[in-house]
Amino acid sequence: MEASEVSIELYVLLSAILFIMGTMGVLLRRNAILIFMSVELMLNAANLALAAFARQWGNGDGHVMVFFVMTVAAAEVAVGLALIVAIFRTKKSIDIDDLHLFRG
């Protein structure tokens, strides 16, 4: 494999930036679906780092990990969206500030 112009640090840095943006989305948004999308963004940031390290070490294991992360993300989205739909049925809202069962 020929050396690349773009060093791995840049990829990892970009991955860190995207991960932090995903974290901010989880913390700051109140729409449950948007929180979910932010989690997807975080997973993708992690995938980017995995693929970058796989290239760095010339080892395909990282790609397999990315594949597994995508599969787990698909499973998580299926269950998570089912939860949101179920909550929406009872609460008529997906604002997470409305989802407090205990008053306090």
Next chain:
Amino acid sequence: MELWLFIIIGAVAIIAAAMMLISENAIYSALFLILNFACIAFFFLMLNAAFVAMVQIAVYAGAIMVLFLFVIMLLGAERVLPEAQPRFRWLTPAAIILALVFLAVSTLAIIKGEIDLTRPKLEEPMVRAVHAVDGVPAVDVYLDGEQVARNVAFGEASSFESRATGRYDAQIFPAGADPETDDPLAEYPVNLVPGVTLSLAAIGNAQEPELVAVTEDLGQVDDKDALRVVAINALHGRMAIDVVDDTDSGNRRALVENVPYGKASDVIEIEKDTYNIGVYPAGSSRTRLMGIDDEDLEAGTAVLWIFTEQRQDDNSYTSTIVNLETDARPPFGSPAHVGQLLFSRYVLPFELVSLLLLVAMIGAIVLTHERLAPRRRFVRRLANVPAGLERSLPGETGD
């Protein structure tokens, strides 16, 4: 060029992520997230991860985001009504400060950490055994008393096995022999270094067997129409040989020249084609000792030829060619590469992930299932209650 591409696409990815975060409408957020995923798929391509890039587009940007958009439209939840005051007002500045601190720390760790990232890791050495000893039906091969291959028949090869780096004594035994007590047919010291692929070829005859270690190159063949060939001279006459491309009898071309007995030729690359291969005594083109005719050689393979002879009952020798073809390693990150890994080292995790998907599927059904069954049972019980009483019963009024 590549750096500029990285900067531009990286900027698009970050802007798309930021727009996703600040869009009030969830539909726009989802569309910006798709743009962000497309950028990441592009990065996967830049990182030689072709298969992952395609899965990213198809599964993530395609299937998962379609599911998101569908649920958003189904629930009509494009926007959460602006509430007069969020419940946690202190959360916004706290989250931003923490994020900036985390970014600063990770940047410092990445840039100033002086982590040694440049050392490329070579793959573990691989070894296999090839049996071409005349007069021995099958052999076992051991490395320092540890079995590499068992019961390899004449003209066959065992599959490649990875072994730890180091020096070993390769030993070859008749099949079924006990390495502790029996004497080996032949011994050969081998040095396994990372990244090397070794074929231990046993040649000769039952009286004088020899082991030849051939370093094969299973790495990716750069030219997509080429394949690699290596030849071993195991002729009982012990003369040096030339291996000649006889396909066009007017224009013969020596593939490898002057291979002495018991030695392997250099690894050569040839174009894929249908070949007639002839073996001649070194320097002579008159007596064709043996040959392989109309041999289809496929691209992307590594071929090992062992030219040997077998003694017949009437003490004459017939020439035999052991012809072994191995697929060269698929290119890094290609579907074949990821598939091979998934079906070799990662079978169990793959099964577990499949199970997880199945559980998620059942979970989604259970969670969104209208709970009809218990309600129906309740109604059936109601029928036994005397008229007039049912209204006073607590419970479901139906919605």
